[in-house]
Structure formats: C-alpha cells, structure tokens
Amino acid sequence: MQTDVLSAKFAALADPTRRAILARLARGETSVGELSKPFEISAPAISKHLKVLEKAGLIARGREAQWRPCKLNATALKEVDNWLEEYRRLWEERLDRLDDYLNQLKSKETKRERRSRSKP
C-alpha cells in the first residue's frame, strides 16, 4: 500500500528511539556508529530506524564511501507544522477559555475569603 507523505512522517515520529535520533541530529550530523552509542539496541535495529526516517524524508544520508553521515532534514518537519496550524487556533481558544474559567474561580474564592474575614 502506498503511504502518503504526511502519514509516513507521522508514522516515523511515532517511536521514541526515532525521535531521540532526530534530537541527536538536531545538534549536528554524525555517523551511524556515533548515533547508536546511547541506545541499547543492535546496529541492525538502528539501521532499520534510520531507513524509516530516511524514507519519510526526515533525515538524509551522505554518499561518502567510508563514512555516511546522517543529517536532519528539519524543513521536512515544516509540513507537520503546517498540518497542525489548522488546529492551533482551536487549542489556543480552548486554553484561553480555561484561563478565563480559572480566573473566575479565583476571583469568587477571593470574594468569599474577604466576606468570611469581615464576619465577626
């Protein structure tokens, strides 16, 4: 089955090891050997994760014979951000409403405290 580009990106991001690999690559390109050091998984397992990330366009591999450095392709994440953009307004509105509600609760509480303090 052909997977659409955005689905492939989301699927690639749905794994903590792959997200950790991206976080490492955000600090600069590096070799597969260096990349696998912090993970307690086999080299083939790391290679499999890298293939998923590469297929989703999230990383690129160098073509040097001896050393094939992995590089983050951060612009590929912009597509994920563009998708989220449609929903940003919705969660911001919801968080604003939650803020308003908490402020109302707080102000009611303050009034109640004042009233109980003014009572003899």
Place this chain on the structure above:
Amino acid sequence: MQTDVLSAKFAALADPTRRAILARLARGETSVGELSKPFEISAPAISKHLKVLEKAGLIARGREAQWRPCKLNATALKEVDNWLEEYRRLWEERLDRLDDYLNQLKSKETKRERRSRSKP
C-alpha cells in the same frame, strides 16, 4: 508493549482517514453516523479509527445513552506542537539561508543582464 503518550498521538495521526475525521470534528462535535458518511468504509472500520483517536486522547466520546457524540480534543495536539517547537528554529534558519542564497543568485543574474545590455 506500553506505548508512550506522544508516540500514540503520532501513530494516530499517521492515517489520512483519521486526520480527515479530526478535520471534520474541528468544525464541531457530531455522531459516529454523521462522521462516517463522507468515507467509503464500513461502520466497524470507522469505529476502529475512532478508538485509536480516543486512546491517543485526540477525541472524546459523549456518554449519552442514545447518542455518543465525538468531540475533538484540540489541546491534545499542543503536545505534538511542543515537540515540534525544538525543531522550528532549525527549519526557519534553513529556509532563511535558502532565501539568502536565492537572493544572491537573483542579484548576480541582474548584474549579468546589466553588463550584457551595456555592451555594444
């Protein structure tokens, strides 16, 4: 295997039908029947998608006996946005550099055109 919350969200988003369901719910809550109308898939398949979205916290289902409306939980997408935030600076820098490069190319081209026009 226990899936972490963020991985569950990314996995839930890695499907065009599930993203289309979220897009429909962004316009307001609705019933499962209404939700399945635009999709050429069976009611059980839609139910399966809704379960994935619900488990990932992206939607909530009403508890009314006759009518269990589905509702988007947009604030759950904020966690995905928070994760992306770390990478935003990187792709913005890269797009800025690309802009600079294109501007340089354009200005070289303009100079070349001027020179060729000033020649007899």
